[in-house]
Amino acid sequence: MKIRKTLDNLKKPFEKGQKLEKLYPAFDAFETFLFVPNHTSKTGAHIRDAIDLKRVMITVIIALLPALFYGIYNTGYQYLIQTSEAFTTLDAIIHGSYKIIPMIAVSYIVGLSLEFLFAILRGHQVNEGYLVTGLLIPMIMPVDIPLWMVGASVAFAVVIGKEAFGGTGMNILNPALTARAFAFFAYPTYMSGNQVWVSEASNVDGVSGETILGMLAAGNSPEQFGIMEMFIGSIPGSIAETSTLMVLIGAFILIYTGVGSWRIMLGGVIGAAITGYLFNLWGANALMSFNWMSHLIVGGFAFGIVFMATDPVSAAQTMKGKWIYGILVGVLCILIRVFNPAYPEGVMLAILLMNVFAPTIDHYVLESNIKKREQRVKNQLKTA
Amino acid sequence: MRRVELFMTKDIRIRKGLSINIKGSAIKKIEKIPLAKSYALNLQDFHLVMPKLTKKVDDFVKRGESLFYSKTNEELVFVSPVSGKIRDTIRGDRRKILNIIIESDGKDDFVKNKPINLKKSSAEGLKSKLLSCGLWPFIKQRPFDIIADPNLNPKSIHVSCFDSAPLGVDFEFILKDNIDVFKIGLDALEILCPNNVNLGIKKCQSFFSEELSNYNTTVFDGPHPSGNVGVQIHHINPINSGEVVWVVKPEDVVTIGNFVKNGEYIPERTVAISGPPVENPMYLKTRLGVELKSLTKKVKLSKGYSLRFINGDVLSGHKVSPDGFLGYYNNNVSVLKEGNEYKLFGWIPFINNKVPSIYKTSFSWLTNSKAKEYDTNLNGEERAFVATGEMESVFPMDVFPMQLIKECLIGDIEKMEKLGIYEVSPEDFGLIDYSSSSKIEAQTIIRDGLDYLYKETQ
Numbered sequence: 001m002k003i004r005k006t007l008d009n010l011k012k013p014f015e016k017g018q019k020l021e022k023l024y025p026a027f028d029a030f031e032t033f034l035f036v037p038n039h040t041s042k043t044g045a046h047i048r049d050a051i052d053l054k055r056v057m058i059t060v061i062i063a064l065l066p067a068l069f070y071g072i073y074n075t076g077y078q079y080l081i082q083t084s085e086a087f088t089t090l091d092a093i094i095h096g097s098y099k100i101i102p103m104i105a106v107s108y109i110v111g112l113s114l115e116f117l118f119a120i121l122r123g124h125q126v127n128e129g130y131l132v133t134g135l136l137i138p139m140i141m142p143v144d145i146p147l148w149m150v151g152a153s154v155a156f157a158v159v160i161g162k163e164a165f166g167g168t169g170m171n172i173l174n175p176a177l178t179a180r181a182f183a184f185f186a187y188p189t190y191m192s193g194n195q196v197w198v199s200e201a202s203n204v205d206g207v208s209g210e211t212i213l214g215m216l217a218a219g220n221s222p223e224q225f226g227i228m229e230m231f232i233g234s235i236p237g238s239i240a241e242t243s244t245l246m247v248l249i250g251a252f253i254l255i256y257t258g259v260g261s262w263r264i265m266l267g268g269v270i271g272a273a274i275t276g277y278l279f280n281l282w283g284a285n286a287l288m289s290f291n292w293m294s295h296l297i298v299g300g301f302a303f304g305i306v307f308m309a310t311d312p313v314s315a316a317q318t319m320k321g322k323w324i325y326g327i328l329v330g331v332l333c334i335l336i337r338v339f340n341p342a343y344p345e346g347v348m349l350a351i352l353l354m355n356v357f358a359p360t361i362d363h364y365v366l367e368s369n370i371k372k373r374e375q376r377v378k379n380q381l382k383t384a
Numbered sequence: 385m386r387r388v389e390l391f392m393t394k395d396i397r398i399r400k401g402l403s404i405n406i407k408g409s410a411i412k413k414i415e416k417i418p419l420a421k422s423y424a425l426n427l428q429d430f431h432l433v434m435p436k437l438t439k440k441v442d443d444f445v446k447r448g449e450s451l452f453y454s455k456t457n458e459e460l461v462f463v464s465p466v467s468g469k470i471r472d473t474i475r476g477d478r479r480k481i482l483n484i485i486i487e488s489d490g491k492d493d494f495v496k497n498k499p500i501n502l503k504k505s506s507a508e509g510l511k512s513k514l515l516s517c518g519l520w521p522f523i524k525q526r527p528f529d530i531i532a533d534p535n536l537n538p539k540s541i542h543v544s545c546f547d548s549a550p551l552g553v554d555f556e557f558i559l560k561d562n563i564d565v566f567k568i569g570l571d572a573l574e575i576l577c578p579n580n581v582n583l584g585i586k587k588c589q590s591f592f593s594e595e596l597s598n599y600n601t602t603v604f605d606g607p608h609p610s611g612n613v614g615v616q617i618h619h620i621n622p623i624n625s626g627e628v629v630w631v632v633k634p635e636d637v638v639t640i641g642n643f644v645k646n647g648e649y650i651p652e653r654t655v656a657i658s659g660p661p662v663e664n665p666m667y668l669k670t671r672l673g674v675e676l677k678s679l680t681k682k683v684k685l686s687k688g689y690s691l692r693f694i695n696g697d698v699l700s701g702h703k704v705s706p707d708g709f710l711g712y713y714n715n716n717v718s719v720l721k722e723g724n725e726y727k728l729f730g731w732i733p734f735i736n737n738k739v740p741s742i743y744k745t746s747f748s749w750l751t752n753s754k755a756k757e758y759d760t761n762l763n764g765e766e767r768a769f770v771a772t773g774e775m776e777s778v779f780p781m782d783v784f785p786m787q788l789i790k791e792c793l794i795g796d797i798e799k800m801e802k803l804g805i806y807e808v809s810p811e812d813f814g815l816i817d818y819s820s821s822s823k824i825e826a827q828t829i830i831r832d833g834l835d836y837l838y839k840e841t842q
Contacts, residue, residue: 004726032765036730040723040760044827045699045817046692047404047550047720050739050746052764054731056771056821059745062733125765169768169822257733258743261773317772318784366787370802377624 007031025119029126057128059259063250064135064240064307070233071240072096075143078236079199099199100239103138103150110151111137114158118167127168129175129313133157136176136307139240140300140348141183142196149187153179173355174314177348184348192343197236211237212298213337216287217344230297241300251306260310263319267326268305268333272296275334287338301333304347314355318365325361329354395587396619398606400780402742402815404550406698407755408665408719410656412557416669419492420678422709423466423671424485425451426695428702429712430462430521431530432838435481443470448495448518448649451484459534463518465651465673467493483709486673497647502571510575519643521712522636526614526629528834529809538630540580540621541573545592545634546604548611549697549814550758551658553715555634556589558654558667562638563595569641570599573632584616608699609780614812618781623807633713655679655710659698659719660757661686674710679717686721692760694718699814700827723761731764739763742774742819767822775826778815783807785816789826792833797840800833810834 013020014027031037032054041048076092076099111134112126119126137154161178162171184191194210212222212235225235233243240246254260276292283289296302309315309329316325329350336346343349427435434455439445445464454460466488474483497517500510511534514520523541525532532538547553559566573581580600585592587605602620604610613631623629632640635653642650653672658665663684670679676693685691694701695711698718702711710717730736733745740748740756748756775785783804791799813826820826 003728028765032731035726035728036736036761036763037765038724038726039762039765040692041762041817044825045814046694046701046703046718046760047406047698047758047818048761048763048823049743049819049821050736050741050748050763051743051819051821052731052762052823053767053770053821054764055733055745056743058731059733059743125767127767127770129770167768169770257745259745259771312770312772315772317786319773319776322773362787366784366803369782369784369804372782373624373802373804376622377626380624 003034007034022123023120025123025125026116029116029119032125053128056259057131059257060132060254060307061135063253063260064132064139066246066249067240067243067303067307068100068135068139070243070246071139072100074233074235074242075099075199075239077234078197082198095199099143100138102147103141103145103239104135106147106150107137107154108134110154111158114155114163118158118163122167124167129168130158133175133179137179140176140180140238140303140308142191143199143239144196145183145187145190149183149190152186153183156182169313171313172359173352174308174311176311177308177352177355180348181352197238211235211344213287213344216290217341219286221286227294227297230294235298238300238303241303244297244302247302247306254306254310260306261312261315261322261326263322264310264315264326264329265305267323268301268309268330269296271327271330271332272301272305272334273330275331279334279338285338287344295334295337299337299345300347301330304333304351305329308347309351309354314358316358316361316365318362321358321361321365324365325354325358328357328361394602394620396602396604396616398604398610398615398619398780400777401548401607401609402778402819403548403607404699404740404758404818405753405755406550407660407757408658408662409551409755410553410658410665410667412554412667414558414654414667414669415682417678417682419466419488419490420670420674422471422485422487422675423464423468423673424483424675424709425462425465425673426483426709426711427481430454432528432835433460433531435462437473437481437484439470441470441472444468444489445470445486446493446495448497450518451486454531457534459512459515460520460531461516461518462521463495463649465671467491485709494648497643499647500572500644502568502575502644505572505575507576507578510572514640514643517643518649519640522639523630523632524713526617526623526631526809527806528838529811530838532630533628536628538577538580539623539627540582540617541577541630541632542582542584542613542617542620543570543573543632543634543637544584544611544613544616545596546584546586546589546611547697547715548586548608549699549716550608551656551697551716551718552608552611553654553656553667555715556591558715559634559638560591562641565641565645566634566638567596567641568644569632569637569639570596572640572644573637577630582616582620584611584613584620586611606780609778609812609815612812614807614809615780618783618807625801625806627806633715635715636713653710653715655715655717657683657717657719660759661689661691661719661721670710672710672712676704676706676708676710676717679710680706685719690722690724692720692722694720697814698758699818700811721757721759723759725761727761742777743821762823764821764823766824769822769824771821774819774821775816778819779812781807781812785813785826788833789813789816789824789829792829792836795833795836797837800837805830805833805837 076095080087157179276295279288332350333346435452468489471487523532737747810827816826
């Protein structure tokens with residue numbers, strides 16, 4: 001093959017003992033992007049599964065695409081309806097792309113540069129995890145956030161959120177949510193309120209771009225939005241979080257391929273549904289009496305539980321732990337929504353908080369296994 | 385001696401795991417091959433044994449005559465599988481002996497012992513007989529997966545009578561003609577560990593379940609690794625800290641049985657030579673330590689690419705050169721194509737549908753029932769631990785594999801013990817190696833962890 005030969009020639013200066021040896025991780029990243037390497041098993045099992053992290057990560061990206069495409073459309077749609085002029089779907093997509101593609105570009109350029117830098121400095125391969133993180137970050141931002149803030153958040157997430165802990169696989173918090181939380185607390189005016197959720201809402205007079213949860217927190221009823229709109233996603237919100245339908249398609253891909261944990265997703269839905277239902281019974285304020293089923297389809301809950309809570313590195317890692325973790329994310333999400341008017345959307349903080357507690361959950365799951373083993377020894381001694 | 389009064393069969397269903405279907409499994413035909421030119425004992429098969437040679441190069445030995453003993457336990461003797469001249473000792477780093485090669489003289493003289501009357505034997509007497517005549521190495525122990533320490537009393541002895549590994553051999557077929565000797569071997573084990581010899585058999589093994597009905601059998605059903613003796617021990621009577629369990633392979637029980645019956649050391653081995661590049665995979669009857677060439681010349685191998693020969697199964701076996709020798713404990717010689725090729729965009733889901741996966745990221749699962757042509761490509765590069773849950777899905781023990789691997793990497797002995805390191809052996813992690821998306825070498829990590837634990841605690 002011609003490409004292969006060219007690559008083999010290009011590879012020479014990067015090999016051990018050559019001039020560009022230090023840059024090998026960078027070359028390796030490009031090479032393995034084109035070709036699955038010719039490495040064979042050296043120790044251990046002689047045959048290996050077709051799965052590798054590249055394939056895992058690319059599957060997550062495929063699962064994200066429906067939500068991303070709908071997010072692009074919805075960004076344009078939300079912008080164009082407030083101008084009350086006639087428009088086509090194509091107009092909406094063009095406007096959405098004009099807004100969102102630069103954000104994705106900035107996220108990938110800043111994030112991947114840092115990933116390459118750390119890979120070269122530490123002399124390990126470039127990990128594929130950022131391909132997902134880099135797409136997730138713009139998808140969970142408000143549309144009007146300045147590009148430099150996206151870049152700053154990405155840099156914070158990669159350096160402080162991930163590399164400071166030792167790199168891929170060692171981080172405690174989900175890097176994409178770390179980026180969002182950073183932006184949320186560093187640039188609050190761009191990240192919350194009534195004006196940020198619809199493209200250029202602040203420039204158009206008399207138009208409110210509040211999210212449904214924002215309205216409810218302010219004590220208003222979101223009458224203009226029907227259940228179908230909430231489910232399909234033609235509502236204001238962060239770029240790709242609005243469409244529960246598209247998120248469900250993504251969830252289906254993740255669960256079908258086995259890449260995403262259905263335990264966490266189902267646990268989250270159960271936790272949120274039960275908490276929402278209990279608050280429905282109580283019904284002390286607008287958010288409490290907001291129908292529990294609607295809780296599941298507005299805001300970022302569906303997106304968060306499917307794509308963010310299931311991040312295997314920051315989630316609980318044992319099977320039982322995943323159930324507990326998922327349920328608690330759901331419960332906490334609704335609790336924060338209902339009790340904290342400053343944060344009408346609770347899913348980001350719920351997941352970050354549970355990320356912190358995931359090792360504790362796993363610890364207790366392991367402890368019960370250890371106890372069982374110790375009990376066995378005791379029983380043995382008794383019968384002996 | 386036999387447990388007729390306590391006769392019982394338990395059924396245990398293993399749910400987690402994976403049966404890998406590889407092309408080229410051996411057809412049910414045994415060909416006996418004549419005495420080969422050279423044989424060897426591969427010292428790597430005897431993990432942690434420090435050998436002290438009793439013979440020099442050019443010395444003559446008979447079959448069953450001592451070649452070396454263990455420096456840490458001089459009773460533990462290893463004997464020659466054939467009569468002839470010691471041709472060479474191959475040494476590796478720091479003059480560590482790797483192979484002792486014996487050139488057969490074609491006479492096959494052997495050391496004659498008196499047959500053993502099991503009814504009059506004591507455990508101690510039988511033990512010293514097996515030790516001095518070179519049959520003890522067939523008895524291995526858990527924990528640590530090493531040759532059994534004769535000074536410890538085992539809680540139980542386990543024999544797994546089926547092989548669930550890919551291209552696994554059919555022990556029912558191999559032992560059919562030797563079933564009586566097999567039973568004598570089992571009776572000998574009963575003396576070493578009265579009333580606690582456990583046999584694991586497969587659901588469909590009707591011949592075994594009939595013939596062995598007087599023994600403690602447990603029926604296992606389910607995918608690989610249900611045939612791994614470690615998994616069977618875990619489900620029958622798990623190992624606790626401080627306990628020792630012995631395990632013997634089925635054909636080695638026959639060797640012990642033959643020794644008891646005739647007083648002769650007959651290290652016969654029925655080997656399946658199989659794998660996708662083998663055009664006529666079959667069973668060959670030979671001896672342990674035989675040169676591989678004598679086996680490979682019996683079969684037709686595909687040409688045009690480099691091949692890998694493996695002593696043992698493709699998940700837990702050891703790579704061996706085509707000029708090498710059959711392993712001490714192996715009933716398989718697996719042959720695979722070396723997968724040292726690049727695959728353009730092979731990582732994109734649904735592009736490369738030929739290589740099977742536990743994930744459904746390609747259409748390969750649609751043809752799961754069809755035997756596949758695996759090669760040795762890693763199908764990716766080594767990465768940090770990321771995906772969770774994949775190890776648990778192929779590990780049918782109540783042990784947390786990923787956490788245990790991490791503790792082995794750290795070397796935290798207390799945590800390793802608490803998480804059940806005593807219950808596992810490297811081969812139980814074969815499927816974890818196989819299915820890891822980060823290409824983690826779990827078997828190596830567990831082996832190193834066990835060795836570290838052994839060094840620190842023994």
